[in-house]
Amino acid sequence: MQERLTRLGQEVLDQANRLGVDAEVFLLHNRELSIEVSDGQVETLKEAEEMGLGLRVIKDNRLGFAFTSDFSPQALQDVVQDAVSICSFTSPDQFQALPSGPKSYPSLQVFDPTISQTTMEEKIELARQAERATRQYDRRISVIERAGYEDSEFHSLILNSRGIKAYAQGNFCGTYVFAVAEEEGDAQTGFSMSIKQSLTDLDPLAVGQEAAHNAIRSLHARSAPSGRVPCIMEPYVATRFLGMIAQMVDAEAIQRNKSLFRGRLGQRVGSPVLSLVDDGTYPGGIGSFPFDSEGVPSQRTQLIREGQLVAYLYDTYTANRDKTTSTGNGRRSSFRGLPSVGSTNFMLEPGTLTLEELMNDIPYGFYITEVMGMHTANPISGEFSVGAAGLLIEKGRLSTPVRGVTIAGNIIQLLEQVEAVGSDLRFFGGRGAPSLRIRSLSLGGD
Numbered sequence: 509m510q511e512r513l514t515r516l517g518q519e520v521l522d523q524a525n526r527l528g529v530d531a532e533v534f535l536l537h538n539r540e541l542s543i544e545v546s547d548g549q550v551e552t553l554k555e556a557e558e559m560g561l562g563l564r565v566i567k568d569n570r571l572g573f574a575f576t577s578d579f580s581p582q583a584l585q586d587v588v589q590d591a592v593s594i595c596s597f598t599s600p601d602q603f604q605a606l607p608s609g610p611k612s613y614p615s616l617q618v619f620d621p622t623i624s625q626t627t628m629e630e631k632i633e634l635a636r637q638a639e640r641a642t643r644q645y646d647r648r649i650s651v652i653e654r655a656g657y658e659d660s661e662f663h664s665l666i667l668n669s670r671g672i673k674a675y676a677q678g679n680f681c682g683t684y685v686f687a688v689a690e691e692e693g694d695a696q697t698g699f700s701m702s703i704k705q706s707l708t709d710l711d712p713l714a715v716g717q718e719a720a721h722n723a724i725r726s727l728h729a730r731s732a733p734s735g736r737v738p739c740i741m742e743p744y745v746a747t748r749f750l751g752m753i754a755q756m757v758d759a760e761a762i763q764r765n766k767s768l769f770r771g772r773l774g775q776r777v778g779s780p781v782l783s784l785v786d787d788g789t790y791p792g793g794i795g796s797f798p799f800d801s802e803g804v805p806s807q808r809t810q811l812i813r814e815g816q817l818v819a820y821l822y823d824t825y826t827a828n829r830d831k832t833t834s835t836g837n838g839r840r841s842s843f844r845g846l847p848s849v850g851s852t853n854f855m856l857e858p859g860t861l862t863l864e865e866l867m868n869d870i871p872y873g874f875y876i877t878e879v880m881g882m883h884t885a886n887p888i889s890g891e892f893s894v895g896a897a898g899l900l901i902e903k904g905r906l907s908t909p910v911r912g913v914t915i916a917g918n919i920i921q922l923l924e925q926v927e928a929v930g931s932d933l934r935f936f937g938g939r940g941a942p943s944l945r946i947r948s949l950s951l952g953g954d
Contacts, residue, residue, distance in 0.1 A: 509537060510675050513665040516561065516579055521667050523588045524565055529572075529595070532606050532668040534562040534801065536843045544656040545635045553632075560843035563591045566604050570595040575844050603828040606802070609671030613798040613805050614789050618678040622707045623659050631657050634712045638683045641716025648727070649720050650695070651688040657712075658682050664797075672803035680705050680794055683712045689723035696911075698723030703937060705792050722877070725899065729911035732900060732953040738873035739915070739946040740866055740901065743934040745876045746941035750854055752919060753784070754939075755887040757811050757819075758849045759826035768890040768920060769817055777817045778923030781859065784812035786821055788836055788852035795852035795938035802838035802847050809835045815923075823849045855940035859929030866930055866945045873901035874910065874951055890919040896951075914952040922946065 517533040524531035537559040544551045560577040561584075572594035576587040639655035659681035666674045682703035689696055700718035704710045741749075761767040769777065788806030790796050799805055802824050811819050822830070823838030826849055839850030867873070880895035893916035899906045930943030 509663045509677070510665070513537065513663060513675065514667075516584070517665050517667045520561065520563060520584055520588060521669065523585065524563065524592070525669055527588065527592050529565040529567040529592055530606050530669045531591075532564040532666065532672070532802070534564070534840070534843055535665040536560060537663040538660065539662070540658070540660045541631070542656065542658050543632055543635050544654060545632065545639055546652070546655070548636050548639065550632060561587065562840075562843040562845070563587050564606070564846060565591045565595060566606065567592065567595040569600040569602055569604050570598045571601065571604050572598065573846055577843075603825055605824065605828055606668045606670050607672060607804050607824045607834065609668070609803065610673060611799070611803060611805050613674065613676075616789060616796055616798050616806075617791070618676065618705060618796055618798070620679060620706045623679050623681050624661060626707060631659070634683055634710065638685050638712035638716040641713040642685050642687050642720045645717050645720035646689070646724055648689045648691050648724055649687055650690040653686040653688060653697070655685045655716070656683065658684075666799070666801070666803040668803065674799045674803040676798045678705075678797055681707055681710055683710060683715045685716050685719035687719040687723045689720070689727055691727050694728050696723050696726035696729065698726065701936065703794055703935075705794065705796070709792070725877075726897065726909050726911065729897065729909035731912045732874065732910045732951065734953050735951060736948045737951050738870050738901070739949045739951075740863075740870075740873065740875045741944045741946065742875070742877050742898075743930075743932060743941050743943055744936055745879055746856065746944050747936045747939040748879050748882050749919070749922070750856065750939045750941055751882065752885050752887050752892070754851045754854050756890075756919070757821050759820040759822045759830065760849045761887065762820055763826060763829055766888050768888060769820075772817050773820070775817055776815050777920060778812060778815040779926040780815045781929050782812060782815050782923060782926055783810070783857040784855070785810050785857060786835070786837065786851050786854050790853040790855075793853035793938070794935065795854070797852075800834075800836045800838040800847070801840040802834070804834045804836045804838060806836045806852065809837075821849050821851060823847055851938060853935070853938055853940065855933065855935070856929070856942060856944075858931050858933035858942040860931050861928055863930060863932060863943055866928055866943055867901050867906075868904040870901045870904055874949070875899045875901050875906055876915065879915070885919070892917060892919065910953075912953070916950045916952065922949070925949065
């Protein structure tokens, strides 16, 4: 695959160079598999494979872009002509430039050959194992809405006129379960998912058991009194808030004045117990890769250190605007689009406390297991008001399940209210967090 991608990429780059433009060729070959089972039988099985090329060119500070999935000689000529011709319609921008090379890339283990060597029947069995584990966990599990296995393999090549030449392959796999528990006329849902870069790290039994546990612990949930109470966020909930924070440290959002963190470098934006990093080299991380979508080496970027904002995330364009260097965060999900700033493995660094230690001195509080409506949170003002579910904390222990409440506040105030960080760092896709203890949060209920 590397040889084919390199041949195609070099052919297109040479054509573009002959027309006197700076050019970048991005080639991506991707294969995806999705399996869902129901009562042990395969409900759906989908395989998809795609390969395409995106061409970015810069002429007189003007940007042009075109893409194709047709690799015939004529189509390759057309994509070059299209990209170059578009330059005449775009406005000059002094910050448009491609990264220079050659680069030295970190050596990362991001490809597990076992995933592709595993048979289809064995992958189906992984989905079945997750489903069986859910059913066998407790008699109150009445329905398994979805149980499945997924994997993806991708090959990426980037060549540009300034010496960048980068190729790597990666893959990952995962299982998931959505379950329903019923008892005495009440029904509640629970889910679990796990995505790993190594097949041996995947544990479908644990996924199934967690989905069942999450459904059962929510049975007979009720509302709770309104007020300000101490809270603990489960890792999954904390990662939902990380999605909001990721937008706030995006240099493009900063430059467009669409982030609460604009102008706050060097200032305290959270509790001293909080440290936030983006690490494209994190071992086993789903977002780990030797380079970003522009061929810039991946790196570890400290964003918040002990509550102080110390950096933003940059791609090449936003770095040029701020007269700095890219942090290796030029990201794109497809050959059909241009790169933009995006996170890799975006995580809050763990502390040393267990969950029991986090809550053992809370006389009354709220343990948050789920939030709904995070898309309504405003990364510019930092304001949020979202639905929540979880369990009450009484005398340092989890007690009554809670549903139908809201939590509200401002993200800066929330970060400042974090008084302790758990040791239970867990990733959900490219975001990871431990449990967080919040001194006080506004709870809206009865």
